[in-house]
Amino acid sequence: MTDNPLLEITDLQVTYSGRSLFGFGGKQFHAVKGATLSIRAGETLGLVGESGSGKSSIANAVLGLVKASSGSIRFGDVELASLKTRYPPAIRSQIQAVFQDPYSSLNPSMTVEAIVTEPLRVHTSMDRAERRARAVELLKLVSLSEEHLDRHPHQFSGGQRQRIAIASALALQPKLIVLDEPVSALDVSTQNQIINLLYERRAEFGIAYLMIAHDLALVHHISDRIAVMYLGHVVEEGPSDRVYHAPAHPYTRALLDAVPLLDPQAQRQRRTARKSAPASDAPRLSVSGCPYQNRCPHVMSRCRSEMPPAYAIDGGGTASCFLHATETCDTVRTAKDKESVVS
Amino acid sequence: MTIKSDNLSGAVRHRARWRPNGAQIITGMATGFLVLLAFLAVFADWVSPYDPLRQNLMEALQGPSAAHWLGTDDLGRDVLSRLIHGCRIAAIAAAEATTIAVLLGVPIGLFIGYRGGMWDWVVMRIVEAVVSIPGIMVAIVIIAILGAGLHRAMIALGILFSTSFLRLARGVVLAEREEVYVRSARVVGASDNRILIRHIFPNIAPPLIVQVTLTVGAVLLAEAGLSFIGLGVQPPQASWGTMLNTAAAFMDFNWFLSVPPGVAIILTVLSVNLLGDVLRDSIGRGIAVAVTPDKPAQRFAPEPVAAEPVSLARRADEILRVENLQVMVPARSGGEVPVITDLSLSIARGETLGLVGESGSGKTLTGLAILGLLATGVRTTHGSIMLNGRDLRELTRHQMEQVRGNEAAMVFQDPTTSLNPAFTVGSQISEVLRMKQSLTRKQAWNRTVELIDRVGIPRPEERARAYPHELSGGMAQRVAIARALSCNPSLLIADEPTTALDVTVQQEILDLFRDLQAEFGMAILFVTHDLAVAADICDRIAVMYAGEMVEMADVDPLFAEPRHPYTSGLLSAMPHASDRMPPLPTIRGNVPRPGDWPVGCRFSDRCDYKIAACDARIPLVGTERQVRCIRACEFGMEAAS
Missing domain, CATH: 1.10.3720.10 (MetI-like)
Structure with missing residues (x-):
């Protein structure tokens, strides 16, 4: 805990300006509303949330693909959020990415060699033969071989394409790789191959990962810490095992409970325990207070007016929920029993 | 000023295998002509018989002759x-x-x-x-x-x-x-x-x-x-x-x-x-994504008609019974490649059969084949599809249109694209009702609002007038379900209906399917890649791999003791299956593409239990519980019943 974080995100906000019909004006959309996260060197942070939670916006802000509207993103000693132009090459080569869709993340007109060596062409003065030799090494790291160098992406399966994308991300030996849903487009039988590969390379090179996913269970396998996002807010953060086994925020709980169990009998029991509520029609965006208030079974009057701060949780990490406010410990239990859903 | 793309291109594009067909002959002639032109342009001074500017008014305006092949001006x-x-x-x-x-x-x-x-x-x-x-x-x-x-x-x-x-x-x-x-x-x-x-x-x-x-x-x-x-x-x-x-x-x-x-x-x-x-x-060709297989059955020999006797138990209240279904897709280099072979399944009234498999297993095509919605060129070559006692393969196009919507309906993966963005959701449901059930405009609209209310959408009157993009993914999927159920079909095919949705919404939609089935009693064919979803919603599960069924069982025994190595591999690879750090259990290799299937057991290349006998065709054995693996009995499990 003494060493400084590799990446430190403080109170980050990302806002997109909507475009109206004629390209001017339009509404603003707040994708990230004040997120605070940090990753130490060689650590993996899993960033979990449903669509629209702002997790990909954080990834894009870290990668410099969108501008932070406020807050800070510190990478080592450099403040990324204030960089007006593109990242300087020294920073750029330290932060790489693997994206979700292996079918569109590889340029269809380039060979595997060109894709894997592109970072080397941009950042190093290696000649062609050196680059090719390095490409062979990189392919070996992802369990592909030299014979694949001259092929085009369409000749590979989704899992193999994702291996190629990982080889390219490893080329410059970065300190941080942003993994944006790296396996969600893959078949179940190949998902774990990629997870294992990422895990092995991390151990080998000491790379830190920011892994974005919608599936808590998947992230749990590979992450040291997990952060859960809901509507632009980080609602819970903590050590991977604690978040997965003892979720502190009602939303994290709901997220875990919603995933069907592989045991049909246990799933049936859970199903009957859960009262099948009608589709929530309440507006997802609330003006003030907790972002989860409209769907939360434990909602209190306080949640409607105040934004819950991040409370420390036993076992590590924080949760932004008044259930964990120390002075209201008793209220927590009664609120839980009542399950007062105010609509 | 641009010239419209000429229609000759169509002939060129659909070339089959490499033998000079008509299109290639034309191509060769075109190339030859252009080469000739280039040659003439370069060597015009040597090739032309006369100086093009030399005048001879005595021989003006003559027709073709031996001296002037094309005449004179x-x-x-x-x-x-x-x-x-x-x-x-x-x-x-x-x-x-x-x-x-x-x-x-x-x-x-x-x-x-x-x-x-x-x-x-x-x-x-x-x-x-x-x-x-x-x-x-x-x-x-x-x-x-x-x-x-x-x-x-x-x-x-x-x-x-x-x-x-x-x-x-x-x-x-x-x-x-x-x-x-x-x-x-x-x-x-x-x-x-x-x-x-x-x-x-x-x-x-x-x-x-x-x-x-x-x-x-x-x-x-x-x-x-x-x-x-x-x-x-x-x-x-x-x-x-x-x-x-x-x-x-x-x-x-x-x-x-x-x-x-x-x-x-x-x-x-x-x-x-x-x-x-x-x-x-x-x-x-270097850029296009290979949609269809590159080569026709190379390792895989298409099997003779109805190779396997159907051992599937007959039940009294069967709604759908598919026997020996085979579907072929055209291969890029000509010919056809099988994508589904010898598939037999049945679904009873009020039952949900899960069709589970990874991409390329043929599960989605099975659903489309049943409803006769296969893309151009893809065709059902063998087998029967009996829906309420009628073979859908025997029906005419018009009869099939009557079946779709009335007797059998479908819900697709992405509700935002399966609904037409140009019409309100209510009008899309009432259109079906007016066409299929000949209701009046007023009756259809009232029924639409009822249906929208039934699928759990609050303020149905108001929502019926909304356009698809105004609804969230979960709401849009509810509308799609309402539309599918509008004519009270006896069979509902749901193709990955929750895959595009968030998990919390997925759970609501699964509950909805269950409620609606209890009320309407339809049979559901639930196509999904997610075994956990199948565990939640299905009564029976059929696991597909590389175009064939490898295992079918009631949901409890399947999860308790899977008999096919592929099923157990899939189960242990699920993210929730284990609670440990990597290395996570995997199935090595990739799903083979159609046309690249091994001749014997199609899973044999990836299987840890492979023996020499796996190189021969493996039959599906059992009636209630079926499995396609010759070593199924050895894995500490009792023989297929």
Whole structure:
């Protein structure tokens, strides 16, 4: 805990300006509303949330693909959020990415060699033969071989394409790789191959990962810490095992409970325990207070007016929920029993 | 001014295997013709029998003869010699104008497409202004400024045609700019110029080549046109356009004069366009995603008709019974490749059968095949599909339309695309009711609101008037379910209906399916890749792998003791299955593509339990509980019942 974080995100906000019909004006959309996260060197942070939670916006802000509207993103000693132009090459080569869709993340007109060596062409003065030799090494790291160098992406399966994308991300030996849903487009039988590969390379090179996913269970396998996002807010953060086994925020709980169990009998029991509520029609965006208030079974009057701060949780990490406010410990239990859903 | 893509391209595109078919012969002829033209253009001085400018008024306006194969013109010049020298003019004209058009249009188009903003706005308004005026008028205005003459005319045409290259390049950049690989390139640190030139530009090549050939054709025509009206090549120099001009003036004396330049122009333009299509196809091959398998059954021999006797138990209340279904898709290189073989399944009233498998297993195609919704070229070759006692394969197209919606309905994966964005959701449901159940407008609308209410959407009256994009994914899927159930079908096919949804919404939709089934009693074929979802919603599960069923069982025994190594591999690979750090359990290798299936057990290449006997075809054994594995009994499980 003494060493400084590799990446430190403080109170980050990302806002997109909507475009109206004629390209001017339009509404603003707040994708990230004040997120605070940090990753130490060689650590993996899993960033979990449903669509629209702002997790990909954080990834894009870290990668410099969108501008932070406020807050800070510190990478080592450099403040990324204030960089007006593109990242300087020294920073750029330290932060790489693997994206979700292996079918569109590889340029269809380039060979595997060109894709894997592109970072080397941009950042190093290696000649062609050196680059090719390095490409062979990189392919070996992802369990592909030299014979694949001259092929085009369409000749590979989704899992193999994702291996190629990982080889390219490893080329410059970065300190941080942003993994944006790296396996969600893959078949179940190949998902774990990629997870294992990422895990092995991390151990080998000491790379830190920011892994974005919608599936808590998947992230749990590979992450040291997990952060859960809901509507632009980080609602819970903590050590991977604690978040997965003892979720502190009602939303994290709901997220875990919603995933069907592989045991049909246990799933049936859970199903009957859960009262099948009608589709929530309440507006997802609330003006003030907790972002989860409209769907939360434990909602209190306080949640409607105040934004819950991040409370420390036993076992590590924080949760932004008044259930964990120390002075209201008793209220927590009664609120839980009542399950007062105010609509 | 652009010429519409000629319909010959269709013939070229659908080439089968490599034997000179009609299209290839035509291609060869086109290439040969263009090579001949190039040769004539270069060696015109040596090849032509006479000096194209030598006049001989004694022999003016003669028809074809031994001395003058194509006759002579008004000044007694040899038409063949002039035609040959015209090749040179045509080649120079086409090269000049096309080069100018490409060099001017492509960089500007790339730039404004990538940058966007003000530059894009200004340039596009200018382009629109130019395009809105007839091309030949623009050319004439430019020539009026520059003066007449071949090179000036070609500069004018080049500027004119650059607008189509500009728009093409811009359009491609606008599309490619959003691709993830461009984002990847930015993350790598490539500069804007590098992204444009190295990453985006190569993807413009196929449409660019087509545009170049179209432009060459158009330039040839325009040059002939401009020369014809005296603004291009100046007499006495020979060009096909000036020759036509002469021919027009002396039509009454020698009609044949117009034939040689006319035929030359037609053949050249045709050949160039044809070649462009062939080139585009051969380049596009390196880029296009392989949708269909590259090779026809190489390792896999299509089996004889109905190889397996169907051992599936018959039940009294069966709604759907599929036997020995086989589906073939066309292979790229000709022939057909099986994608589903020997598939038999049945679903009873009120039962949910899960069809589980990874991509390429054929589970989605099975659903589509049942409803007769296969894409063009994909066809059911064997088997029967009995729905309520009628074989759907025997029905006519019209009868099948009656079945769809009434007796059997379908819910698709992505509700935002399966609903038509142009109509309100209510009108899309009531349309089905009016068509299939002949309700009046009022009745249909009332029933629609009832249905929308039934699928758990609050404020149904109001929501019925909403457009699909105004609803969240979960709400839109509820609407799609309401539409599918509008005519009370006895079979509902749900193809990954929760895959596009968030998990909390998925749980609501699964609950909805269960409630609706309890109320309406329909049979559900639930197609999914997610075994956990199948565990939640299904009564029985059929696991598919590489186009065949490998295991089928009631949901509890399947999860408690899977018998096929693939099923157990899938189960242990699920993210929730284990609670440990990597290495996580995997199934090695990849799902083989259709056509690459092993001859014996199709899973054998990836199976840890493979023995020599697995190289022979493995039958599906059992009646209630079925499994396709000869070692199923050895894995500490009792024999298939």
